[in-house]
Amino acid sequence: MMGTRKRSVITEETALNQKGRRSRGTSKPHERRLYSWDEIPEWQKDNEHILHGYVKETQSWRELIRSLFYLHNESVNIYTHLIPAVSILLIMLFATHHVINEYPTTSAIDYIMIDLFFLGCATCLSMSSIFHAIKCHSLPIATFGNKLDYLGIVVLISTSMISILYYGFHDNSYLFYPFSALTSMFGFICGYMSLKDKFRSREWRPYRAAMFVIFGLSAVFPIVAGSFVYGVDETWERVQLKWIIWEGVLYIFGAFLYGIRIPERFAPGVFDIWGHSHQLFHVLVVAAALCHLRGLLGAYAGTHAKLSQ
Structure with a gap:
């Protein structure tokens, strides 16, 4: 026994x-395991100062979705844009009338213009969030996501400029339509260059970057034109230039931090999960969008205050 x-x-x-x-x-x-810089494939390497916290190439949509529910070095990038994007969409769909103070002269076009900015902002933030969420899948998927990210930037710049131009030149179609057409043209070119693989090659990188810079700086042209037509002080009020300048400062400062990898370049490995430059850039992009919204609502209020007199 x-x-x-x-x-x-x-x-x-x-x-x-x-x-x-x-x-x-x-x-x-891949479940809940994070990898170091030396363990990830070459195509995933972008910032040598981020040493740990990577989700290694999954080749799996299931593992990719799982990665959304644990902390890694892209989590903050995903949710700093996803949460504002969803919030903006909900406001646009259900609460725009709470954002706009109505005047006797308020019309449907006002809701269209403000919702245009909301839509552009939500598109940019959601595409950025999607890119950071799917970039761990594989190189082709990451490349596709990167195209979406750039396209979202184009949409945000275009809708931001057209919406503020409408109120700056609401009484002057000779200024509003040409500058809106110029904005749309630059947006189309930058969007095309972002999506076509030919223009994403190394040799075309300086030209692509130059087009985005020109696109952003093209906002100066209508301000200069408005200053000649209305004077500097009135143009300042019409387009709420104080808030637009703050918007530009935040965008540029965020891009500067991202470009030179501050703060992680001074302490590699310390900011892997929290506080690295790309995350700071994301936060500053949201802050810049809020500045534009404040300026847009101020321009709307100023326009209708005059029309109601």
Whole structure:
């Protein structure tokens, strides 16, 4: 009987060991495991000062979705844009009338122009969030996501400029339509260059960057034109230039931090999960969008205050 019990114990132990081996063999290789800079494939390497916290190339949509629910070095990038994007969409769909103070002269075009900015902002932030969420899947998917990210930037710049131009030149179609057309043209060119693989090559990078810079600086042209037509002080009020300047400062400062990798370049590994330059850039982009919204609502209020007199 002792021999029978011994064989029984050995059999149970063997079964448990086999079960453990099967369990280990079917465990998810990427689930909640983070990798270092040296462990990720070359195509995933972008910032050498971020040393840990990577989700290694998954080649799996299931593992990608799982990664949304644990903390890694892209989590803050994802949610600093996803949460504002969803909030903006909800406001646009259900609460725009709470954002706009109505005047006797308020019309549907006002809601269209302000919702245009909301839509552009939500598009940019959501595309950025999608890119950071899917970039761990594979190189082709990451490349596609990066195209969406750039396209979202184009949409935000275009809708921001057209919406503020409407109120700056609400009484002058000779200024509003040409400058809106110029903005749309630059937006189309930058969007095309962002999506076409030819223009995403290394040799075209300086030209692509130059087009985005020109696109952003093209906002100066209508301000100069407005200053000649209305004078500097009135143009300042019409387009709420104080808030537009703050918007530009925040965008440029964020891009500066991102471009030179501050603060992580001074302490590699310290800001892997929290506080690195790309995350700061995301926060500053949201702050800049809020500045534009403040300026847009101020321009709307100023326009209708005059029309109601």
